[in-house]
Amino acid sequence: QVQLQESGPGLVKPSQTLSLTCTVSGGSISSGGYYWSWIRQHPGKGLEWIGYIYYIGSTYYNPSLKSRVTLSVDTSNDQFSLKLSSVTAADTAVYYCARLNSDYFDFWGQGTLVTVSS
Amino acid sequence: EIVLTQSPATLSLSPGERATLSCRASQSVGRYLAWYQQKPGQAPRLLISAASNRATGIPPRFSGSGSGTDFTLTISTLEPEDFAVYYCQQRSNWWTFGQGTKVEIK
Numbered sequence: 001q002v003q004l005q006e007s008g009p010g011l012v013k014p015s016q017t018l019s020l021t022c023t024v025s026g027g028s029i030s031s032g033g034y035y036w037s038w039i040r041q042h043p044g045k046g047l048e049w050i051g052y053i054y055y056i057g058s059t060y061y062n063p064s065l066k067s068r069v070t071l072s073v074d075t076s077n078d079q080f081s082l083k084l085s086s087v088t089a090a091d092t093a094v095y096y097c098a099r100l101n102s103d104y105f106d107f108w109g110q111g112t113l114v115t116v117s118s
Numbered sequence: 119e120i121v122l123t124q125s126p127a128t129l130s131l132s133p134g135e136r137a138t139l140s141c142r143a144s145q146s147v148g149r150y151l152a153w154y155q156q157k158p159g160q161a162p163r164l165l166i167s168a169a170s171n172r173a174t175g176i177p178p179r180f181s182g183s184g185s186g187t188d189f190t191l192t193i194s195t196l197e198p199e200d201f202a203v204y205y206c207q208q209r210s211n212w213w214t215f216g217q218g219t220k221v222e223i224k
Binding site for chain 1: 154
């Protein structure tokens with residue numbers, strides 16, 4: 001059973017860069033066939049896909065966030081990471097990492113709340 | 119961007135009743151439609167993929183149907199653990215979700 005776990009600071013100051021890491025267990029990122037994604041959920045709101053990274057490093061981002069998002073992958077540690085620059089209060093959300101099985105997200109992390117505040 | 123519109127926003131039902139949730143796409147998504155269940159404080163859980171395929175471990179009381187622009191998630195007999203928020207999701211140029219339907223206890 002694949003498991004994902006997010007980690008990173010829960011509080012980020014405005015204009016700084018939000019950084020999160022997702023650690024995958026129960027399966028290898030390098031096995032291929034899946035895309036490793038970040039999704040966020042604003043408090044009390046719906047879900048927004050941020051982007052994905054494939055194990056070879058290719059990426060695809062939500063156009064609305066593309067200018068501020070960078071995803072990276074560390075296959076040796078089965079981790080992938082999110083960086084979101086120039087954050088504002090509007091970036092306060094629960095951030096999930098998830099495995100994208102081409103069309104749908106079949107495994108999710110538990111989520112981590114990131115608050116943007118000075 | 120393809121917009122998914124879910125209705126109703128809230129569905130008030132009693133355990134044992136049948137729940138019918140709707141998801142409408144602003145343009146055709148074929149059968150590339152998935153459904154998720156989310157309970158408070160938890161991550162979404164995949165229920166249905168490809169419009170009608172139940173995910174592993176999902177009980178048969180959950181069923182999905184539809185294609186093109188109109189999709190339905192049906193819970194045949196509501197169990198106490200089914201009261202939650204349900205989201206539909208599509209993939210086209212990228213992946214988007216509906217705004218959710220809350221199934222609450224009447």
